[in-house]
Each structure stands twice: as structure tokens, then as C-alpha cells.
Amino acid sequence: MTGLFGLLNVASDGLAAQSFGLNVTGQNVSNANTPQYMRRVALLATQAGPGVQIQGQRQVSDAYAENSVYSANSLKSSASELDSNLASLENVFNDSNGTGLASSINGLFQVFQQLSTKPSDTTVRQSVLNAADQFARRSNEIAGSIASQRTDLFNKADKQAQEANQEATQVAKLNEQIAQALMSGRDASGLVDQRNKVLLGLSEIINIQTIAGDNGTVTVQAGGTTLVENSTTRSLSVGLDSEGQMSFLAQRTGSSDTPSDITAMVTGGSLAAIKQARDEDLAEVSTKFDNYVYDVASAINTQHAAGVAQDGQSGYQLFDLPATSDSAGQLIALSADVAGKPEHVAAGSSSDGSVGDSSNAVLLSNLASSNIVGGTSTPSAAYGDIVGDVGMRRSGSKSDLGLRQSILDQANTARESVSGVSLDEEMANLQKYQQGYQANSHMLTVVNGLLQNLMDAVR
């Protein structure tokens, strides 16, 4: 049983408690739109004696919801990276936009057809050289574009690995700071919010999972390896294996141990997409393209060499090609046999110098309908296959991106539902603490009044 002075203390406790509640509400309202902010809840409790105890504030979070957001974010980031790379690849094969090889290959066969009607016309012969040169250059451009995209992707992966390392270091530092704050009884909520923001950024680069550790620290698993534990980290790096494929390596920071290969375990984030784009999609399309160019150009070379030029000689090649289809797209060029020498175009088949013989030109133009690519497809069918393949890959990545975005939106909604600030709720809290404060302050006024009466009574 407390006396009037005791009541004063109770009221003043009450005022402090409601004021604290107002502060927490104010904090929530001012951070209503801060990304990754976790709403606070004022912790008020009864105590052994009279009055109310302020136990501090609690961040409302759900570890499962947080991890769901990280994994959904990784997958969405991965899908977005892959889609943007495949969009670049698609641009290189978009014949309706004037890129792609279709007009060059069609032009080449058209000009062989013209040669079959006008085998002695120098202008037509020059057109053959121009069309062949155009085909070679366009092939170089396409193959070169894919190759430089692959190089850029390697450099990008390298930069992203370094960025991930910086973020891991930040998480480790924040772990340390949070542990210290908690051990000395200070509020670490702001630091936790910061750490969450860094973790979200990290999840965009690589797939992560977080596990709560001691003293408010967090252990971060990434790509199957422990990236951060308390205040120690592992460093990521990017390398090339013996076949030129990209690999991801992890090594305890600052040590000289052999790095371990974590490539197979990197399944999310932009790093996973960069590897897939570089070593699967771009590599496969590039190989298909090289095979196409090699087969078409080889068949043309063989037929051209079998024919007879205006000087009565055979054996002239139309294209310079490497020995195998490897990098054929980048290396094909107009052959020195014919460059600047339209008289070396082999339109005829007989070596008796018949100027009007166009039989070899007929055979060259017939290649358009022959199965010269892989032994099974005509040039137009094979090129159509490549276009279709590129289209399918991009179409797949577009719809995948849409799906991943929806999943991320759902994960964010779930997280927000737990940790986000609802202004409606905060308005209600504001009312609640305001009224509480008013009531306590009225109590103070009443007790004060009673004390005054008492003073007056004993004067």
C-alpha cells in the first residue's frame, strides 16, 4: 500500500512509460518508409513493487521470413542478370532489326545465282566478292560480340566477388559491434537494421542463408561455405579452370590455404547467372554459330575450288578459314586467292576457257538447298534453328524473371507483414500512449491537489 508520495512515483513512472511508448511510436512513424526497417515495440512490464517498468524495445522480426526474402532476392537477381545477358545475345541475332546473318547469307546465294546467268560480267563477279566479304565480316561481328560479352561477364563476376567480400567484411564488423552493444546493455536495433541492409545486398550477388549466432551475431552461409562467422570471413574469388570455364573459389580471409572450389554450390544471385550465361548459354550458341559458319564456308570453298576461274585455273578458295570450326566465326575472312581479283571467281567447270560457262556457279547456288550444315540441314534451316534457339532461351528467361519477381514480391509482403510499419497501427498506438500520458498526468494533478489539501489542512 503506497501513500500519496508513493502515488506520485507511480504516476511519474507511468508518464515515463507512456512517453517511452510515444518515442517508440515516433521512431516507427519516422521510419515508415525506410527500406529494411524492422518496427520496434515498446516493452512495458509490471515490476515487483508498484508502477511500471520500461524493459526497452524489441525489433519485430521473423528469421524464416528474412531468409525467404534473401533466397527469393537471390533467385530474382539471378533471373534478372541472366535475362539481361540473353537480351544482349538476342539483339545480335535479330534479323527484323537488321542485325543477324540472314541478309548476308541470302545475299551470297543470290549473287551466285546472278553469276550463273552472267558468268563473264565483271560487275557480277565483283558482287560475288563483295557478298562473300560481307558474309565474313558479319560473321566476325556476331562471333566477336558474343566473345566480348563473355569476357565482360568474367570481369563483372570478378568485380561482384570483390563487392561481396566487402559486404561480408561489413557484416563481420557489424556482428562485432552488435555483440559489444548487447553485452554492455545498449540498444543494438539500428546496427541490426544496417546489417540486414548489407545482407540484402549480399543476397543479390550470391545465394545466402543466415543463422542466428550468440550475442546477436549472425552466421552467413553462401555458396555452401561459411562466408561470415562472428567477426571472421572467407573471401570469394573468380578463376578459370583448364577448359576456360569460370569457377568460384572461397578462402579464409588473409590465409594462404588452397582456396576451395564452390562453383557447384553457387546457385543464386548474379554470380550464378553470370556463370550460366557465360559458360552455358553464350558458349553453346557461340559453338553452334561457329559450326554453322564453318560448314557453310567449307562447302562453298570446296565447290569453288572445284570450278575454273577465268585464267583456266582451279583450286581458288573463296574464304580463309581456320583448320577446325573453333572460332570460325571470328576468324573467317575473304580469301587472299580472290580478294581484289574478280577474275579468280570460279563460275565455270571446263578449263577450255569458255567464257560463258556458268556450270560451277549453278552448283554454288544449289548449295542453298543442300544439307551442308552438320550434314543434315540446309543453310536457311540451320540458321533458323539458331535464331529459334536464342529466342527460346530469352523467352524462357523473360518468363522466369516474371515468376521470380512475383515470388520476391510475395516474400517481401510476408516479411513486411511481420516487420513493416503500419501507419494505421501506429496511429492507434499514438492515441493509446497519448491517452495513457494524459491519464497519468491527470493522476499527477489529482495527487498534487490532494497533497495541497493536506498542506492546507495542517497549516
Next chain:
Amino acid sequence: MRVTESIKFANITSQMGQLREQYANAAQQSSSGKRILAPSDDPIAAAEDSRIQASLSQTKSYRDSVSFAQGDLTMAESSLDSAGQVMQRALELAMSGSNGSTSADGYQALAAEANQLVGSMTAIANTKGSQGYLFGGTKIDAAPIDDTGAYVGNDQVRQISIDGASPTTVTVSGANAFAKTDGRNVIQDLTDLSQALASGDSGAVRDLLGGLQDSHSQIVQERANAGLMLDRLSMTDSFLSQNSIDLTTRSSHLTDADAVQTLSTLSQLQTTIQQAVTVDQQLLQTTAMTLSR
């Protein structure tokens, strides 16, 4: 589920974003008239269209070849027609010179005209087309009948590939017309006639009649051949023209946007976007904060 401000804003942004993207796509289709702006819009159709475009390109070049071949072939046919008339006249001269009733002066006149016919026939055989000599086979850079009256062309014909299958012959064989192996040498026959007429020997002239008729038939045969080739080229051109239309139609079905549908979609989306904006505004204002003022 707690609905927070972030959730509300995120929903609005995502929803408006999707509507705007759909609108942009529909607008692009409408302005370009194309349903397929990149291979990923419809990969299978894009691959198919790529093959159709290649076929269209081939068809066009076949038609150009046909048109070009028709030019020279028409000229060859009309030249052979003239050659036939020359042979006809030669036959008439031979008939006149073989009946024994012609005077010596008459024979000289006949011989002179026969000599002119040799010149005419030589000129016809040496006709030039757009590429070179029409009747030299593949030796188009030298006159097929040389100064001595000998045929120095070859018996090759030029072929072109019109449908990607077996090649089609598009030139007449000068050899077959004027100097056929196991056939007649037309210039020689006319020269012989001129000489026989000059000698005034009706018997000798009569002996030449059979050969001259064979020469005439030989030329007429080759002319008929040219006529047949022209007919065939004409039919091929019609077929190629129809093929071209069919291919263009197929390509259009695959890649063109349906104008009516696109406009309708655009209009629908516009309405939806306007509605969404109105509703979203309402949503954003319906908070405890704004309502409790």
C-alpha cells in the same frame, strides 16, 4: 495479415508497372504492325520466318534469272526465225536453179542472191545478246562463224538452277542449229548452193536440194526448241510468282500484328490504367491518419 504502407505502395507500383509494360508492348506492336519484334516474342515463329525469308530471297533471285534468260532466249528464237526464212529463200533459189530452164544470166542472178544469203546467215549466226554471242555455246566471246565460214563455237548450253533441283537449260545450241554433229553445216550448204548456181549446173543444184531441206528442218527444230524453253520459263515464272505470294502470306500470318486486336487491347489497357490510378489514389488516402483529422 498485417497490411503496412510498404505493402500498399509495393502493390501499387508493381501493378502499375505491369500495366504500363503491357501498354508499351501493345503500342509498339501497333506502331510497327509487327507481332514479333525479337525472336523471344515467339521463338518458333521467328525460326520459321527466318526460313521463309531465305526462301523468298531465293525465289526472287530465281525470278530475276528467269527474266534475264527470257530476254536472250527471245532474241535467239527470233534470230532462228529469220534463219528459217533465209533457208526458205535458199530452197526457192535451189528449186529455180534445178529445173534446167534457167538462162546463164539467170543462174548468175541466182548465184549472187545465194551468196548474199550466206552473208545473211553468217550475220544471224553471229548475233550478239546481252552477254556475248548467242550461238557460240559457252564460247560467247568470239564470233561462232569465223572468216572462213567455219563454226568455231562449242555445243555447250548454259543452264541455271531455277528451283534448286536439276538445272534448266536456258540457251539454244548454236552448234545444233548451224553445225550439228551428224547433221548439216548450214553455212557450208548455202556456200555450196551459191557455187553450184554460179556453175550453172542444174544437176548439181538438184543434188543439193535434200541437204538444204535438212538444213531448213534443223534450224526449224532448234527454233521450236527455243519456243519450248520460253514456254517453260514462262510457266516457271508464274509458279515462282505464286510461290512468292504464298511465302509472303505465310510470313505475314506469322509475324504481323492483328491491327484490330492491338487497337482494342490498347484501348482496354488505357481504361484499366485510368481506373487503377483512381482506385490507387483512394487507397492511399484511406488511412487512419487522414480519416481521423
